Amino acid sequence: MGAAMTPYLVHLNAMTGGLFLLAAFAIVATRQMSACLRWFVAQSLLLTASAAVIGIGLGSGHLAAVAVITFLTKVVVTPWLLRRTVRRELYSRREISQVFNIPTSLLIAAALTLLAYGVLYPVTALGVGAFAAINLPVGLAGLFLGAYTVAVRREALAQLIGLLGMENGAFLAAVSIAHDLPLIAELAAAFDVLVTALVIGLLTRRIYDRVGGTSVGLLDALRER
Amino acid sequence: MELIALLLIPAAVAGLSLVLDHKRAAVVTLAGNAVVLALAVLVAKRATDAGAASALGGWLSCDPLGALILLLVAFVGLTSALFSGGYIRGHSASAGSARRNYYPLYNLFLLSMLAVPVLANIALVWIAVALTTLTSAFLVAYEDTSEALEAAWKYVVLTTLGAVVALLGILFLYWGTRLAGGEEFTWAGLLAAAPGIPAPVLWMGFLLVLVGFGTKAGLAPMHTWLPDAHSQAPASVCALLSGVETTTALYVVLRLFPVLEAAGGTQARPWFLVFGLVSAGAAALLLVYVRDYKRMFAFSTIEHMGIIMVAVGLGGTAHFGAVFQIVTHALAKSFGFYAAGAVLLATGTQEIASVRGLSRTAPATALALLFGGLAIAGAPPFAVFMSEFAIIKAGIDAGRYLVVGLLALFVVIAFCALMQHVSRMVFGPASRDRPAIVPPASCLAALALAAAPILLLGIYLPDGLHRLLAAAALALGATP
Numbered sequence: 001m002g003a004a005m006t007p008y009l010v011h012l013n014a015m016t017g018g019l020f021l022l023a024a025f026a027i028v029a030t031r032q033m034s035a036c037l038r039w040f041v042a043q044s045l046l047l048t049a050s051a052a053v054i055g056i057g058l059g060s061g062h063l064a065a066v067a068v069i070t071f072l073t074k075v076v077v078t079p080w081l082l083r084r085t086v087r088r089e090l091y092s093r094r095e096i097s098q099v100f101n102i103p104t105s106l107l108i109a110a111a112l113t114l115l116a117y118g119v120l121y122p123v124t125a126l127g128v129g130a131f132a133a134i135n136l137p138v139g140l141a142g143l144f145l146g147a148y149t150v151a152v153r154r155e156a157l158a159q160l161i162g163l164l165g166m167e168n169g170a171f172l173a174a175v176s177i178a179h180d181l182p183l184i185a186e187l188a189a190a191f192d193v194l195v196t197a198l199v200i201g202l203l204t205r206r207i208y209d210r211v212g213g214t215s216v217g218l219l220d221a222l223r224e225r
Numbered sequence: 226m227e228l229i230a231l232l233l234i235p236a237a238v239a240g241l242s243l244v245l246d247h248k249r250a251a252v253v254t255l256a257g258n259a260v261v262l263a264l265a266v267l268v269a270k271r272a273t274d275a276g277a278a279s280a281l282g283g284w285l286s287c288d289p290l291g292a293l294i295l296l297l298v299a300f301v302g303l304t305s306a307l308f309s310g311g312y313i314r315g316h317s318a319s320a321g322s323a324r325r326n327y328y329p330l331y332n333l334f335l336l337s338m339l340a341v342p343v344l345a346n347i348a349l350v351w352i353a354v355a356l357t358t359l360t361s362a363f364l365v366a367y368e369d370t371s372e373a374l375e376a377a378w379k380y381v382v383l384t385t386l387g388a389v390v391a392l393l394g395i396l397f398l399y400w401g402t403r404l405a406g407g408e409e410f411t412w413a414g415l416l417a418a419a420p421g422i423p424a425p426v427l428w429m430g431f432l433l434v435l436v437g438f439g440t441k442a443g444l445a446p447m448h449t450w451l452p453d454a455h456s457q458a459p460a461s462v463c464a465l466l467s468g469v470e471t472t473t474a475l476y477v478v479l480r481l482f483p484v485l486e487a488a489g490g491t492q493a494r495p496w497f498l499v500f501g502l503v504s505a506g507a508a509a510l511l512l513v514y515v516r517d518y519k520r521m522f523a524f525s526t527i528e529h530m531g532i533i534m535v536a537v538g539l540g541g542t543a544h545f546g547a548v549f550q551i552v553t554h555a556l557a558k559s560f561g562f563y564a565a566g567a568v569l570l571a572t573g574t575q576e577i578a579s580v581r582g583l584s585r586t587a588p589a590t591a592l593a594l595l596f597g598g599l600a601i602a603g604a605p606p607f608a609v610f611m612s613e614f615a616i617i618k619a620g621i622d623a624g625r626y627l628v629v630g631l632l633a634l635f636v637v638i639a640f641c642a643l644m645q646h647v648s649r650m651v652f653g654p655a656s657r658d659r660p661a662i663v664p665p666a667s668c669l670a671a672l673a674l675a676a677a678p679i680l681l682l683g684i685y686l687p688d689g690l691h692r693l694l695a696a697a698a699l700a701l702g703a704t705p
Binding site: 040120156169170184189207216222 | 346
């Protein structure tokens with residue numbers, strides 16, 4: 001693709017990055033599980049878009065392959081896998097009590113986003129290119145927000161979606177800085193995501209069957225007394 | 226050739242044990258592990274003599290440090306397979322489906338751990354480490370009690386969280402290698418490219434890997450999941466989790482030490498020292514108040530991870546002690562958990578306070594527990610004493626009195642705490658009058674096999690192993 005298109009692609013990528021971050025915030029704040037999962041799918045679509053846009057911008061066939069792999073594993077297979085393994089009634093569940101209320105959570109999430117930009121300043125100051133300047137901090141922020149979701153959400157499914165959101169963040173950074181990773185590593189990483197979803201999904205099911213609930217945040221039989 | 230076989234055998238055995246019944250699967254697993262250990266010895270020999278063993282056009286490669294990890298995984302894999310035979314059958318709680326899945330998962334777990342030191346590309350190493358969690362999740366949940374499921378949940382979620390953080394770190398390191406003009410993203414390639422990697426990129430990569438895989442290795446303050454998982458899994462699995470799985474994650478962190486030294490001198494050392502001392506100190510204090518003897522062995526693992534971090538951070542001659550400590554930790558900790566498993570079979574409780582006078586009711590088990598306690602606490606003449614002594618001596622020789630003083634203090638606190646708990650369980654009047662209980666034959670055999678090197682290495686270090694350790698210690702230095 002010609003250099004003339006690059007500014008448009010940079011803008012398009014910046015918009016994708018912004019929406020990606022929005023999806024990460026939405027996962028933090030959405031109470032209902034099925035809506036949470038839909039936000040994850042939206043976030044995965046945006047990751048696919050970013051990989052495709054940067055692929056066009058850099059003329060990298062490799063990233064086109066990454067976009068296809070991401071689309072198949074995260075937009076198609078992972079949600080399907082989760083709907084198969086986790087019992088249906090869990091998706092209609094609304095999480096009433098989080099560790100913090102939603103406005104507080106969103107404020108903390110905003111602070112984490114600023115932190116991501118701050119932490120990465122020494123790196124972005126090196127002059128890393130227009131794509132990485134967006135994807136690195138947004139990716140790290142996505143990672144932080146996912147970790148925050150795992151920390152404050154009590155429902156098993158919400159914690160799992162937080163983990164998958166973290167992975168999306170890492171891969172959003174990856175498409176801008178590691179766009180020529182061996183394809184076998186990309187495939188293996190996609191496989192890893194699927195196994196993560198499968199194992200944690202099955203574990204959620206076992207916990208539901210055995211304990212009668214999936215508020216894993218409330219499990220505290222094991223600790224030092 | 227050996228490297229390829231090393232990975233193919235557990236994969237094949239995993240498939241076989243899926244179709245065979247439980248008893249035959251146990252035999253096949255044991256045989257497979259024996260072959261894997263023999264191959265690992267061959268790889269270690271080649272790596273010591275030639276500097277590295279490689280296969281598949283460079284996709285598989287193993288230097289002395291990798292070979293050491295490989296050897297330990299293979300050895301603990303063998304003793305654990307032996308221990309599993311009697312333990313899983315003798316344990317009442319095992320439900321049908323969980324039991325059917327035990328050996329397939331066991332072999333996949335072993336495969337993922339064997340892959341860590343063998344894969345050449347660091348991105349693939351990351352995937353292997355991430356898979357060690359996912360393959361072992363249902364082994365931790367094996368007992369299917371609500372406690373075991375809670376432990377498995379914390380284990381999977383927190384270590385996967387750590388793995389994702391480490392993933393971003395690995396990607397930064399990859400990016401740095403490319404920026405520096407490096408072609409190969411292997412440990413050697415990263416080390417060669419290190420001086421050319423922009424400092425912020427390298428440090429970002431290192432810190433993310435340190436926090437991410439530090440979580441998986443159980444470094445304090447990210448250790449909270451570890452005592453849960455390592456106390457709820459069956460003893461045979463605990464031996465693998467505590468003895469070698471933590472080490473495979475720590476291995477990736479340790480690999481970055483020479484990279485940072487090559488890039489910019491000694492700035493990384495304080496990170497290793499502080500994380501190491503905090504882990505050893507926290508574990509020593511937790512050991513004083515622990516009430517569950519399997520958690521006691523788990524805390525000792527956190528302490529040992531801390532000691533290894535400190536030894537690497539000290540640099541120089543302490544590196545020999547560091548790699549020796551990796552060996553003695555794997556040997557002593559796996560033995561400790563076999564002993565704990567035998568105690569659980571004999572008493573049916575994990576509470577320290579409920580176990581009294583074992584020497585009367587179950588003499589063989591009591592002897593194993595005493596031996597295991599002394600071995601992991603680092604009493605002479607056991608192997609852990611030798612490695613800890615080597616580290617402390619190297620630190621004193623280097624004039625690092627504060628670091629060594631703190632480390633020695635934590636080691637002594639941990640020693641006293643461990644010995645107090647163990648002696649209460651072993652000696653004294655029996656809490657209940659019960660006929661003497663002897664562990665199943667395969668458990669006794671596993672205990673004997675695991676005990677032999679702990680005793681041997683405390684007295685005598687064979688020449689071949691000494692050369693392997695020296696070469697592995699060299700791999701932790703900045704100049705290869």
